[in-house]
Amino acid sequence: MSAYPGTEGEFRTSRESLQALVEAIFHRCGMPADHARRLAETLVAADLRGCHSHGVLRVPDYVRKLTVEGVDPRGEPRVVSERPGAIVVDGGNSMGQIGSVFAMRRAIEKAREQNVVAAAVRGSNHCGAMAYYAMMALAEGMIGIAATNALPTMAPWGGRDRLVGINPLAVAIPAGRNRPIVYDAAFSACSHGKIRIYHQKGLPLPEGWALDAEGRPTTDAAAALEGLLRPIGGYKGYSLALIFGILSAGLSGAAYGTRLGNMNDGPRPGVDGHFYMALNVGAFIDPAEFGRQVDEAIDEIRASRTAPGFDRIYLPGEIEAETEERYLREGIPLNEATLADLGATARSLGIATDLKTP
C-alpha cells in the first residue's frame, strides 16, 4: 500500500530497458549472469509495484556493497542442513536476494511433500522488498511468508537506543477469482527507505513516523535519518519487530541487532539473516474452497462503505498490483535523483545508459 509523492511528470522507462541496464551493472560488478538477472529482477519488480524505496534507487548502494564493501558478487548459497520441515541456508555472502530466492524455492519444493516448511537464511546481506519471496509461493497455491532482520533503527518501547530493526514481514495468500492478498510492511510507522525518498524530495514527514536522535518526535526527514523510527502500535510493533528479527537471525545463527552493523557505518557484510515459510493450502483444505472463502472476505470488504475522506477501500497488495499494471503500460517513473545516480553508476562501470520509454 505504498503511495509516493510526485511521480507525475517524471521520466518513464520500460521494464525491459531498466532490467537490461541494472542487470548489466550487476554483471559488470562480477556477478554471474543468472545472479545479476535475478538481482535486477527483484529491484525492478519493487519499482513496478510502486515500492520505489526498494527499487533501483538501491543500485548505487548495491554496487558499493558488491565492489568495495565486502559482499561477494560470486557468492553461492548452499543448504547447510535439511530436516523435515526445516531448512537452513547459508547465503555464502551473496546479495540477500540470491540466498532468499534459493531458500524460498527450496521451501516451496519441499512443501509439496511436507506442506509446512520454514527456511532460515544466514550468511546473507540486504535482500530488498520481502513481497517478492512471499509471492513466489502463489504459483504453487501456497501461502508464502517472508521476514528479515534489518539494521537497528528503532528503540525498544520506552527506550531511546537503536536496538531493534524494523524487520519487515510479507505474507502472500492465494485467492480464487480475485487477486491474491499480498502484504509487505515493516513494523515501523514507515520504512527507512521511505524517509530517504521524502528526504530526497525535500518533503516533510507525516506526524508519528520518527523521533530525532534525542528521542523527540520530528517531521524533518534529515533529523529522522539521524534519529529513530517509531514502531506501529507502540509496544506491539516493537515486540513484533523483535520476534521476527529473532526468527530471521536466531534460527539460522545469523547476526542479530547491533551485531548486524549500524546505520552510520553500514552493515557488516555476510552476517544478515532471513526467515521464509511456505504453507501448502491443499494439505489443509480443498484449495477451491479456500479460494472461495478468501474471495468472500475480499468481496465483502470491497462492497463496504467508505469512511469520510476515503473514496475507495483497498485490499492488501491491491494498490501495488494496479500500479504494476499501469507502469507496464505507461513505464516506470524514475525521479531525477535516481536517474542521475543510475547514470553515474553505469558510467563509472563503463556501461552505456540508454533507458527507453515504453
Added chain:
Amino acid sequence: MSAYPGTEGEFRTSRESLQALVEAIFHRCGMPADHARRLAETLVAADLRGCHSHGVLRVPDYVRKLTVEGVDPRGEPRVVSERPGAIVVDGGNSMGQIGSVFAMRRAIEKAREQNVVAAAVRGSNHCGAMAYYAMMALAEGMIGIAATNALPTMAPWGGRDRLVGINPLAVAIPAGRNRPIVYDAAFSACSHGKIRIYHQKGLPLPEGWALDAEGRPTTDAAAALEGLLRPIGGYKGYSLALIFGILSAGLSGAAYGTRLGNMNDGPRPGVDGHFYMALNVGAFIDPAEFGRQVDEAIDEIRASRTAPGFDRIYLPGEIEAETEERYLREGIPLNEATLADLGATARSLGIATDLKTP
C-alpha cells in the same frame, strides 16, 4: 504488556480457590471434569498474568454460551485430517480452549518429528487469551504461534463497516537463562475486553483506540462498544488482522468475518476457527546457541537507555511474568463487578462461593 487501572485495594483471591470455584461452575454446566479443569485453568492463567479482560471476567459469558447459547459442554475435539506438517482439528462445538489445547498439543507432538507443524481448528468457539497456547511450546524448546479469528469489530482501512476481527496473535520464544519472550496482542490499538474493563470502571479511553458508530474518534467507552476499534499502524494493522483471520478460518474451513456472528447478536456457536503452529528450534540450530542469541538480544535491551517518561524497558511478556509472580504471592485481584458476577453465576448454579485470600 497489559496494565489495568485501579487494581489496588481490590479483593484478592488465591489461585487454587479461584480455580476450584470456576472449575466447579463449568462442571455444573455439563462439562466433563477434565474439560472444566482445563477451561478454568486458561481463564485463571490469564488473570494471573494480569490479563483480566480474558480472565474470569468471562465466566458469566461462558456459562451462557454453555447453557443457553448453543456451545456444547460435552463437545469433543477430533483430528479431521493429518498430513505431514498439517493438522486440521474440528472442535466439535466445544469451548475454544478445549479444541485449542488439543490442537496445540498435537502440533507439538508432531513437531518432535516434523519440526514445523501447523494445526488449523474449526467447529470451535471463543478461546480466550492466545498466549496460553503459544506458551505450551516452550517446555519442548519450541517456538509457539497462536492466532484466532474474532468477531468483526474493525473496519477495513478507509472503511466504516465492522468487517475485520482484531484477530490476536501470540508468539512464545524460548530464551536461555532469561525468561522466554511471550507476545500476545490483537491488531487493534486495544482489545474489546480492555474497553469493557474501562467501561466497567467508568474510565475514559486513551486517544486513538476507537471510533464511534459513525466512524468518528472517541474516548467514550460506551460509544466505542457501539462503534469500531482502530487498527495499529493504519492499513498495517488492518492487513495483518485480515491475514491472521484468513489463516485461522480459511485453512480449517471455519466461518470468517461477519459469518462468525456480530457483537450485537453474539457469535454463532461452533463455527469459530484458530491457527496454531509449533517450530522445533533444534531442527534448525543447537538450542543452546539459540538461547544465547535470544539472551543477548534481551540483555542488550535491558541495559539500554530509557526514553523521557519511562523508568524501565520491558521485554514482551515480562510485565505478565512479574505480575504472575506477584499475584501468586499476594493473590489475584478481582474487582467488585467481576466478584459480584462470579458470585451471582455460582449461586444461580447452586454453587457456594468461598473464595479465599492467599
